[in-house]
Each structure stands twice: as structure tokens, then as C-alpha cells.
Amino acid sequence: MAGDAANVAVRTERLGREYGELVALDKVTFELAEGRSLAILGPNGAGKSTLVRILAGLLRPTSGKVRVLDADLPGENWKLRGRVGYLGHRPMLYRDLTIAENLDFHARLHRIGDAADRIGELLDQVGLRRRADELVANLSAGMLHRADIARLLLPRPEILLLDEPLSNLDPAARDTLGAMLADQPVKARLTVSHEPERAAADHDEVLLIGGDGRVSWQGPAGEYDPDAHAGVYAGALR
Amino acid sequence: MSTYRALVAKDLRVELRTWQSVPAMALLAVGTFVLFRFGLDRTELEGTLAAGILLVTTLFAGLLAVNRLFVPEREEGGFETMRLAPVPAAAVFLAKATVLFVYLAIFGAITLAAFAFFFTPDIASLPLLLLVILLFNAAISVTGAFVSPIATNSRSRDLLVPILLIPLLVPAIVAAAQVAGPVFNPSLPAFSSYSGWLIAAVLYDFVFAALGLALYDFLLDD
Numbered sequence: 001m002a003g004d005a006a007n008v009a010v011r012t013e014r015l016g017r018e019y020g021e022l023v024a025l026d027k028v029t030f031e032l033a034e035g036r037s038l039a040i041l042g043p044n045g046a047g048k049s050t051l052v053r054i055l056a057g058l059l060r061p062t063s064g065k066v067r068v069l070d071a072d073l074p075g076e077n078w079k080l081r082g083r084v085g086y087l088g089h090r091p092m093l094y095r096d097l098t099i100a101e102n103l104d105f106h107a108r109l110h111r112i113g114d115a116a117d118r119i120g121e122l123l124d125q126v127g128l129r130r131r132a133d134e135l136v137a138n139l140s141a142g143m144l145h146r147a148d149i150a151r152l153l154l155p156r157p158e159i160l161l162l163d164e165p166l167s168n169l170d171p172a173a174r175d176t177l178g179a180m181l182a183d184q185p186v187k188a189r190l191t192v193s194h195e196p197e198r199a200a201a202d203h204d205e206v207l208l209i210g211g212d213g214r215v216s217w218q219g220p221a222g223e224y225d226p227d228a229h230a231g232v233y234a235g236a237l238r
Numbered sequence: 239m240s241t242y243r244a245l246v247a248k249d250l251r252v253e254l255r256t257w258q259s260v261p262a263m264a265l266l267a268v269g270t271f272v273l274f275r276f277g278l279d280r281t282e283l284e285g286t287l288a289a290g291i292l293l294v295t296t297l298f299a300g301l302l303a304v305n306r307l308f309v310p311e312r313e314e315g316g317f318e319t320m321r322l323a324p325v326p327a328a329a330v331f332l333a334k335a336t337v338l339f340v341y342l343a344i345f346g347a348i349t350l351a352a353f354a355f356f357f358t359p360d361i362a363s364l365p366l367l368l369l370v371i372l373l374f375n376a377a378i379s380v381t382g383a384f385v386s387p388i389a390t391n392s393r394s395r396d397l398l399v400p401i402l403l404i405p406l407l408v409p410a411i412v413a414a415a416q417v418a419g420p421v422f423n424p425s426l427p428a429f430s431s432y433s434g435w436l437i438a439a440v441l442y443d444f445v446f447a448a449l450g451l452a453l454y455d456f457l458l459d460d
Contacts, residue, residue, distance in 0.1 A: 058318055060459075082324040092315030096252045108244035109323040155323075 009188035015064035039199035042209035085157030110155035245333035289418035304382035308390035377410035
């Protein structure tokens, strides 16, 4: 991963987000240096996806401070445009366009000069070159996810925000694409995962969010013991 | 400019592939004309009645297109795409207004032919009628592009579009009807009798285009 460890890629301070009366995130504070990767763990409903959407500039926090790269969010969202690679639960692809048309559309929005070469290269990497002219509506969930990963990497983002990036993929694709995402030359990579062992092995640091939306544990991935934190997952539904 | 072109091309390509908006609009218009044809029991129309039926039908058909304008953005990640990419909100507004205008232009050609078939109106000046229709289409396009993201992000999208759009378009339809009314007659009155309304129709389009360009960044936010 690229980046200078002395610089901070992501910093949150007492970050909070509420949906009406539901508190999704409560006083979340953490810091990730450039060149590092972070696995975000926690039970369903802990606010992991909300956290990633806030960091991407897609959602406004209700309290606290957020800084991503050199942008204070949400006020300086504009500074992040084109620099964040966000992979969410829902693919950002139009169903009635082909994979190639979708990627070409994204390339034009991001003003990518070598679009055709870049698209071809990414389609090869995700194994969709032969299906480039197929409508997105006709793709299986796994193929759709591969196409969305190509879309994610197309503009060469500086930071990756990944929400369960390996869901819907077969075991071989999980290994190939997991390694591909890990090898991207980005300043930081943050990944929401429901696989504590694998996530801890693939990242430098771990942030565990509890069912109450608060940070339950954070530290180096090597020190994370999934068994010791199994209680966070038990009875977490709010 | 290239962003604007990419957004317009994407929407038009999807419409050409799915035909979800324009055929529905045309069908609604023809159905409405049939209802008026037999409801009024008249084979010929003239003056403000002809103008009113044509313009109100255009407005209702336009509601269908406005309703659908941002559905792919909401359901297929378009809003996220536009907020993550270096896309100026003004380009999105202009692109969506352009797409609506193109839909309404195609629809207008079909509708005028159907209107002439059902009601055989006298038309004193076809260029003036086309100008009025273009100005009214532009009014629907800019206000529709303005209202559509607000409605699309709401649970009651189908209700919100007409509730927001119809009151906003009252001045535009008044101005357009005041010009189109005299056109649906054997001879055209003096230019001075409708020129003020023509200017009002142009001003309306500019005001809402300016509002859209200024405020669209807020409308696309979460």
C-alpha cells in the first residue's frame, strides 16, 4: 500500500450518527495512518456501513468530527470527489446498460484519459472480459459484484472504503479479488467484514464496534482475538 | 461539458433500450384526447379551449417522465455515483433537464399529430405554436429536473411530483395558454396582444433554470 505512515489518512473524533431515535454510531473515535489498512468488525446493526458511508462523504454525521485525507467532512466533501473508492452493498451500475457501457460512463465522469485500456485491464482482472457486452440486469449476484469491483478501481482511488467486498463471490474469486483489493496502491484501505479471522489476517488494524454503536475494541490486528470478543456479537440486536 | 454529455447519453441510451417514458406519455396523451373528444362531443376545437386541452395534457404526460427521471439514480446507485465522482451538480441539473426536454420534444411531435387528428383545429401560425410548446416544454423540463430529486428521495414520490410540480407550473401554463389561445384561430391577433405573455414564458424558464443551477448541490445531498 502507498502512503506515508506519518500522515493520518482517516481520523474521527466522537463521531455520532442517529436515525431518528436510533443511535447508529456513538462517540466513535479512531485514527488510521497513511499506508495502513483497517478491518471494521461488529454485529449486524452496529453502524459499520453507516461509518463507511460517512467516511465516503455519502452521509452526514449528526455529531463529532471526521477528516478523510485532507478533507474535513461534511463541509469539504468536494475535496474528496474522485479520490474515494466506495464499494457498498448495492452495486453502482445501471441495470439497462452493459458492463462496458457502465464502466465507460464512470470513466467519463471521472475524466479518465486511457479509459479503454484501463477498462480492458480491469475486466481481465475481475474475469469479465468476455461478458463485457452483457447487460448488467442479466448478471448473477457474483458477476455483478465483480463488475462493481472493476467500477470501484477504475478511477484509481486514493483510499478504499469497502463494505463486505467479498460477499456473493465464490471461494476462488474471494481469494483472487481479495488479494487484488489488498494490493491496490492506495493511501488507506478500510474494510467492513463479518469474517473476523480473515479480516484480522488481511489488515493492519482492527476496529470492533459493539451493538450500541460504540467502539468496543481497537488495536493492531495481530493482537485481536476473535474468541475474546465473541460476546460483542451475542445479543447485539437492538 | 463532457460530464454533461455523458449524463445525457446515459439516460437517452437507457430510454432507447427500455422505452419506459416516452411511449407511456404518448399513450396517456392519446387517451386523454379520446376522453375529451367524446366527453365534449366536439370534433373541432379553437381558441383557449384547444390551447388548454393541449397544454394540460402535455403537463400530465410530463409528470410521468418527471416521476421516472431519478428512479435509476435511486435504485441503481446513481446518486452515490454522482456524489463520489467529480461531477458538478449544475451538469446533473442541465443533463436531466435536457433529457426531459428531448422526451417532451418527441412526445410533442406525436401529440400534435394526434391533436390535429382528433380536433382538426385552425392554426393561425404554426411557428408560433411550436415556439409556445417549446417554451412550455422547457418550463416542464427545468421545474421537473428541479423537483424530481426531492420527490425521488421521498417515500411518496408518486404523490409528491404532482403536488410540487403542478403549482409551480401554474404561471407557465397561464403564459403559454395566453399565447397558444389566439394561435388556435383562423387569424392571429396583433403581436402586442400576446407578446407580454411570450416574454413571461421565457422569463419563467430562465428563473427556474437559474434556481436549479444554484440549488442542485443541496438537492443531491443526503
